[in-house]
Amino acid sequence: MDESIVVSPDWLAAHLEDPQVRVVDVRDSWEFDGIGHVPGAVNIPFDSYRDETDVDRGTLPGAEAFADLLSKAGISPDDTIVAYDDTHGVFAARFVLTALEYGHDDVRLLDGDYSAWNREYDTTSEEPALEPTDYEPAPLTREESPLIDFEDVESALERDACFVDTRASDEFEEARLPGAVRFDWREVVDDERRRLKPEAELEDVLAEYGITRDREIVLYCNTARRISHTYVVLRALGYETVAFYEGSLTEWLAHDGDVETGPV
Missing domain, CATH: 3.40.250.10 (Rhodanese-like domain)
Structure with a gap:
């Protein structure tokens, strides 16, 4: 399995202290706050990067709207993003696809979900301190995009x-x-x-x-x-x-x- 696309909980645990590895939890905010999350994770709920009003192809939210989400989460284009949910990764995979489409080079899916992580590693309810960035998207061209x-x-x-x-x-x-x-x-x-x-x-x-x-x-x-x-x-x-x-x-x-x- 290519670790530049999918990473194991062991990989993530070994890289949590790396300031350029940013963990994104795409569950609803009540789950993120009330149930706990991976230490250092930021919350970008699934509904926030999904738009059914034809602003972009299908249900994509548009490059600027997505960039605004990443800016508020303190994520930079050079960061390695690891996304997870608690539904076998299906919502987190949508985040991965969206980030790739808008030009983020290094975005990965956690193999498993929050429950898989929680079986082996600690979780927290403490929210990380965020320093907003000025994220600039670089959407793929039609020729580059899948x-x-x-x-x-x-x-x-x-x-x-x-x-x-x-x-x-x-x-x-x-x-x-x-x-x-x-x-x-x-x-x-x-x-x-x-x-x-x-x-x-x-x-x-x-x-x-x-x-x-x-x-x-x-x-x-x-x-x-x-x-x-x-x-x-x-x-x-x-x-x-x-x-x-x-x-x-x-x-x-x-x-x-x-x-x-x-x-x-």
């Missing part, structure tokens, strides 16, 4: 790309992109350990669904939250040709795109 739009998806369908639907089975049966395979994002998570499954096991699970490095992979769900987790995991495993349909099925249906229904 995000694709409706027209790109149409082209990928013609190329017979591997479309991966990360939703639950009832959602998949109600409507899906033509030829898509259903791969529930939670397939990569060990529920008992609250961590990702071992790398070799992940490779086997992905291969069972035809998700392999030699294929062009296009990820989608409903509103791009769940595919964020799958995207981060695939990148950490070294998958290079992975596209991220930010508009997902919500946009596809709004444009009257072709769908399949029913069980496979």
Whole structure:
């Protein structure tokens, strides 16, 4: 697993004293304050970096709004960010994708979540002292970004790309992109350990669904939250040709795109 993308609790514990390693807790503020958090973590709740008013593609909040969040959290562009939640990383992965899209070079997902950390390491309710920064975003260009739009998806369908639907089975049966395979994002998570499954096991699970490095992979769900987790995991495993349909099925249906229904 590539540590420049996903880090273990042991890695984070060993780097907590590094002033350039900034930990971001994306849970609701009541959880951050009332339940406790990783020492030194700042709270940037999920809803604060999600916007459904079309300010940017899909539910992205816009580069300036996101930069304002990081500025208030005392984060600089050169910092290493490690994000976590308490839901197997799915909300934190959305933060990772958003930060990458707006040009933050070094942002990583904690392997596991708050509960996984709490099993082995101390937590605190003490809020860190913050010194605001003047964060300047550097959004990726269309050529640099993994995000694709409706027209790109149409082209990928013609190329017979591997479309991966990360939703639950009832959602998949109600409507899906033509030829898509259903791969529930939670397939990569060990529920008992609250961590990702071992790398070799992940490779086997992905291969069972035809998700392999030699294929062009296009990820989608409903509103791009769940595919964020799958995207981060695939990148950490070294998958290079992975596209991220930010508009997902919500946009596809709004444009009257072709769908399949029913069980496979």
